[in-house]
Amino acid sequence: MQNFYQAPTTAPQASGQIWQHKKSVVLDLMSKQAFLPKKCYKCNESGRERTKRFIWIPAWCYLFLLGGILLLLIPYLIFKKEVWVHYTVCQKHRTRHLINVTAAWLSFIGFFVAAAFELPILTLLLVVSMLVFLVLSMRALGIQKVKGDRVWINGTSPEFRQGLPPYQG
Numbered sequence: 001m002q003n004f005y006q007a008p009t010t011a012p013q014a015s016g017q018i019w020q021h022k023k024s025v026v027l028d029l030m031s032k033q034a035f036l037p038k039k040c041y042k043c044n045e046s047g048r049e050r051t052k053r054f055i056w057i058p059a060w061c062y063l064f065l066l067g068g069i070l071l072l073l074i075p076y077l078i079f080k081k082e083v084w085v086h087y088t089v090c091q092k093h094r095t096r097h098l099i100n101v102t103a104a105w106l107s108f109i110g111f112f113v114a115a116a117f118e119l120p121i122l123t124l125l126l127v128v129s130m131l132v133f134l135v136l137s138m139r140a141l142g143i144q145k146v147k148g149d150r151v152w153i154n155g156t157s158p159e160f161r162q163g164l165p166p167y168q169g
């Protein structure tokens, strides 16, 4: 039986270089694919391999937002980079991330409900909780920069980056 999940993992993983640079992991893209070491990106334990698709655009593109969301479409379409990150996460950190994301959404919805019922203290509490969980959930994997065929990935722990050679520009 053909296993469709087999394809990305059989790509030449070992051939690409990998470094650490400040708080990022730097690696070479192989046809838009980035392969992180097969250890949980938070605790370095073993876990399940996953793939996530990211779209990245240079930060200056967001200046176009000043002209309205539609104007952002132009640099977005020209400069966007697609990166498929293959990473590993253990059950504990997977669950923790899902809780953070869910809690952020629930606080967001709850905020509107509390505001509609004119409950000022609850409204304020939900704003705080929304911000806290939003910040927590943003500590997950993300693309910091794409330059040529090289990608800077943030959100990993110092334990995970330990042992990787330093990046020399």
Ligand SMILES: [Zn+2]
Pocket (backbone or CB within 6 Å): 040, 041, 042, 043, 044, 045, 047, 089, 090, 091, 092, 093
């Ligand atoms: Zn973990």
